[in-house]
Amino acid sequence: MEKFLGKKKIAVFISGRGSNLKSLIKYSKTKKSLIKIVLVVSDNYHAKGLRIADKSNIKKIFVKYTSKKEFENQLLKLLKSHNIDFICLAGFMKILSGNFIRKFNKPILNIHPSLLPKYKGLGTHSRAIKNKEKYSGATVHIVNQKLDSGKILLQKKVRILKSDSEKSLEKKILKIEHKIYPEAINKLLTNY
Numbered sequence: 001m002e003k004f005l006g007k008k009k010i011a012v013f014i015s016g017r018g019s020n021l022k023s024l025i026k027y028s029k030t031k032k033s034l035i036k037i038v039l040v041v042s043d044n045y046h047a048k049g050l051r052i053a054d055k056s057n058i059k060k061i062f063v064k065y066t067s068k069k070e071f072e073n074q075l076l077k078l079l080k081s082h083n084i085d086f087i088c089l090a091g092f093m094k095i096l097s098g099n100f101i102r103k104f105n106k107p108i109l110n111i112h113p114s115l116l117p118k119y120k121g122l123g124t125h126s127r128a129i130k131n132k133e134k135y136s137g138a139t140v141h142i143v144n145q146k147l148d149s150g151k152i153l154l155q156k157k158v159r160i161l162k163s164d165s166e167k168s169l170e171k172k173i174l175k176i177e178h179k180i181y182p183e184a185i186n187k188l189l190t191n192y
């Protein structure tokens with residue numbers, strides 16, 4: 001237990017694959033890590049990421065979405081009972097309300113697969129390709145009430161090649177996502 005004294009307690013919220021969760025777990029096990037992931041929460045019972053949590057012996061909880069109010073109340077209770085210091089959204093497909101953000105009152109981070117403020121929302125890769133962008137990338141930002149609009153913590157770009165498809169671009173961007181999410185957390189915590 002001593003080993004984790006002083007580390008921030010993190011909850012990671014997911015809805016699917018969980019590759020960012022995997023990279024955060026990997027980072028949390030490194031010497032320089034300032035976090036301990038104590039909870040993985042999913043609104044999707046079948047999320048692959050839940051198996052990743054299992055493999056790493058991290059507590060995982062499926063929270064069924066009934067209504068926004070009920071769902072968020074359950075989340076707030078969980079966060080409180082696990083003394084969570086901040087939340088990392090990693091492919092979490094529900095939009096958290098202003099009420100939730102206010103009540104939690106601690107940082108909530110998100111990773112988004114575009115160079116925000118460009119291409120908020122879904123379908124970022126196909127839109128960037130369609131618009132013949134030269135670059136796309138990934139952004140880690142603080143979550144506020146507006147979708148994909150909070151303060152940017154870290155951003156990294158990749159070149160879009162003529163030969164790129166949605167799939168190949170997604171792959172390139174995921175690779176940098178896995179790098180910048182831990183870096184952004186370090187950055188946030190060293191200024192905490």
Ligand code: GRF
Pocket residue numbers: 014016017018019020021049090091092111112113174177
């Ligand atoms: C990532 O592209 C992330 O930027 C976005 O959702 C995707 C989640 O992927 N918010 P994964 O579940 O972490 O593999």
